[in-house]
Amino acid sequence: MFKIRVYVGYKESVLDPQAEVIQGAINRLGHGEVSDVKIGKFFDFKVSATSKEDAIQIAEKISDQLLANVNMESFKVEILEEL
Incomplete structure (x- = not known):
């Protein structure tokens, strides 16, 4: 068993x-050094x-089919830990 995290943006x-x-x-809070949020x-x-x-592979398939709108969003799958 694996704990997975999928980032979508x-x-x-x-x-x-x-x-x-x-x-x-x-x-406006005075942090002009911040960009590209x-x-x-x-x-x-x-x-x-x-x-x-x-x-x-399973997580990528789920992300592609359900979690991300692949027309507008990309995703990244990461394994957090092996259980």
């Missing part, structure tokens, strides 16, 4: 107005698989 080519608003607020989300779940490669 907008692709570089997609405009993220929420991130722009947050960056503007950060800059990105908003994302993550999902944690456990996968019963015989190998790390199988667990990643």
Whole structure:
């Protein structure tokens, strides 16, 4: 069994107005050194698989089919721990 984390965020080519608003607020707080703010989300779940490669493959399939809108978002799968 593996504990998985999937990070989902907008692709570089997609405009993220929420991130722009947050960056503007950060800059107004006096942190002009901050730029290129990105908003994302993550999902944690456990996968019963015989190998790390199988667990990643299962998580990628779930991410592609359900967790990310592949037209606008990209995802990254990470194994947090082997249980």
